[in-house]
Amino acid sequence: xxxxxxxxxxxxxxxxxxxxxxxxxxxxxxxxxxxxxxxxxxxxxxxxxxxxxxxxxxxxxxxxxxxxxxxxxxxxxxxxxxxxxxxxxxxxxxxxxxxxxxxxxxxxxxxxxxxxxxxxxxxxxxxxxxxxxxxxxxxxxxxxxxxxxxxxxxxxxxxxxxxxxxxxxxxxxxxxxxxxxxxxxxxxxxxxxxxxxxxxxxxxxxxxxxxxxxxxxxxxxxxxxxxxxxxxxxxxxxxxx
Amino acid sequence: xxxxxxxxxxxxxxxxxxxxxxxxxxxxxxxxxxxxxxxxxxxxxxxxxxxxxxxxxxxxxxxxxxxxxxxxxxxxxxxxxxxxxxxxxxxxxxxxxxxxxxxxxxxxxxxxxxxxxxxxxxxxxxxxxxxxxxxxxxxxxxxxxxxxxxxxxxxxxxxxxxxxxxxxxxxxxxxxxxxxxxxxxxxxxxxxxxxxxxxxxxxxxxxxxxxxxxxxxxxxxxxxxxxxxxxxxxxxxxxxx
Numbered sequence: 001x002x003x004x005x006x007x008x009x010x011x012x013x014x015x016x017x018x019x020x021x022x023x024x025x026x027x028x029x030x031x032x033x034x035x036x037x038x039x040x041x042x043x044x045x046x047x048x049x050x051x052x053x054x055x056x057x058x059x060x061x062x063x064x065x066x067x068x069x070x071x072x073x074x075x076x077x078x079x080x081x082x083x084x085x086x087x088x089x090x091x092x093x094x095x096x097x098x099x100x101x102x103x104x105x106x107x108x109x110x111x112x113x114x115x116x117x118x119x120x121x122x123x124x125x126x127x128x129x130x131x132x133x134x135x136x137x138x139x140x141x142x143x144x145x146x147x148x149x150x151x152x153x154x155x156x157x158x159x160x161x162x163x164x165x166x167x168x169x170x171x172x173x174x175x176x177x178x179x180x181x182x183x184x185x186x187x188x189x190x191x192x193x194x195x196x197x198x199x200x201x202x203x204x205x206x207x208x209x210x211x212x213x214x215x216x217x218x219x220x221x222x223x224x225x226x227x228x229x230x231x232x233x234x235x236x237x238x239x240x241x
Numbered sequence: 242x243x244x245x246x247x248x249x250x251x252x253x254x255x256x257x258x259x260x261x262x263x264x265x266x267x268x269x270x271x272x273x274x275x276x277x278x279x280x281x282x283x284x285x286x287x288x289x290x291x292x293x294x295x296x297x298x299x300x301x302x303x304x305x306x307x308x309x310x311x312x313x314x315x316x317x318x319x320x321x322x323x324x325x326x327x328x329x330x331x332x333x334x335x336x337x338x339x340x341x342x343x344x345x346x347x348x349x350x351x352x353x354x355x356x357x358x359x360x361x362x363x364x365x366x367x368x369x370x371x372x373x374x375x376x377x378x379x380x381x382x383x384x385x386x387x388x389x390x391x392x393x394x395x396x397x398x399x400x401x402x403x404x405x406x407x408x409x410x411x412x413x414x415x416x417x418x419x420x421x422x423x424x425x426x427x428x429x430x431x432x433x434x435x436x437x438x439x440x441x442x443x444x445x446x447x448x449x450x451x452x453x454x455x456x457x458x459x460x461x462x463x464x465x466x467x468x469x470x471x472x473x474x475x476x477x478x479x480x481x482x
């Protein structure tokens with residue numbers, strides 16, 4: 001499985017993904033699930049992926065190829081598309097196309113080719129937008145009412161987001177929120193695993209403002225996780241039944 | 242959906258269930274999902290149910306009928322069975338039988354007849370035992386390593402249990418833990434709803450030691466929920482990134 005979460009806030013966007021993939025419980029590997037495309041100052045796009053690795057890798061490869069092609073147009077390249085909505089359409093159509101190509105071969109084996117993506121981005125002169133792209137290629141968008149999107153193993157980490165994330169949450173609290181949401185998921189589900197990829201895209205910068213990989217032994221993350229555990233236990237003790 | 246959770250602790254067992262059932266989003270009703278059988282001082286059995294209402298209701302009706310039959314034996318009646326293991330077997334077999342009867346009629350409609358149950362009990366002279374009965378009638382048992390069992394929409398409420406429930410958790414804290422676990426689930430999933438049924442079976446009492454229904458407007462529950470929200474938000478603010 002996978003857990004990826006994206007927040008769309010007034011000050012910017014925060015993205016976090018894990019890196020664990022598995023083909024069965026005895027075939028576990030680490031793969032990056034966060035991919036960035038940028039022309040700094042002009043356009044930034046970040047994509048997080050969940051589901052069939054062969055589908056998401058092929059989709060990313062096709063998107064990269066189309067963006068690098070000498071004859072790239074606004075209809076084929078996410079780096080030339082006139083709007084973020086068009087970017088989401090291109091990604092959705094590409095993924096649906098890849099699934100179609102692969103599914104016919106997979107049906108006999110009953111292997112799932114389901115996959116989903118979170119796409120976040122901004123182009124100069126446009127608004128920040130964030131989409132969740134479904135396996136069929138259609139999508140929904142994050143809004144002020146629902147300022148976060150999740151893919152993969154999303155349930156364990158949802159309660160903390162429901163409680164603390166609002167559009168006016170600042171970017172530091174937002175990073176805390178996604179990391180604690182991931183921490184709950186890591187504790188409860190073995191198929192989600194370190195290291196993590198964390199990225200921040202500040203509003204109107206049209207670039208990846210910061211990005212870091214948090215490794216399994218990361219001290220800051222371990223301390224935060226420990227502090228949160230202690231705080232939860234203390235709060236629990238104080239609550240009156 | 243449903244959320245039911247049972248804790249097997251050194252001091253006793255704590256059970257909590259919601260009451261919401263739905264056949265589609267536009268057909269929502271309230272049904273009890275916790276059922277008790279007792280011969281106080283001799284034997285107590287509590288059953289919580291999730292899944293197809295027609296399967297669980299019919300299963301409970303057959304169990305009740307078999308227990309009330311004048312020729313009830315240890316092979317057919319959960320009130321006569323010589324061990325809690327045998328009780329779990331009778332319940333599993335009864336449910337599997339009901340599913341078999343119903344499934345042949347349901348297949349054409351593609352309606353699920355999946356159901357699961359948590360069974361908790363003790364007979365005089367025996368140990369407290371708690372089982373999770375799967376749709377096929379097989380079961381697993383709560384142990385010291387895993388002192389809680391959940392059925393239905395279990396993911397949202399698992400992180401709090403993972404953090405605070407140990408076999409030596411006292412019965413007051415245990416009730417807090419299941420109520421907070423339910424609170425997280427209620428917030429994140431519409432298909433789980435009030436009122437709630439909470440029961441406590443103290444060790445070696447072989448009776449339902451306490452049982453209460455918590456209605457939608459319950460002040461104590463609302464206050465606890467509010468206090469927990471505030472505590473979480475305060476803790477969140479204090480955590481350093």
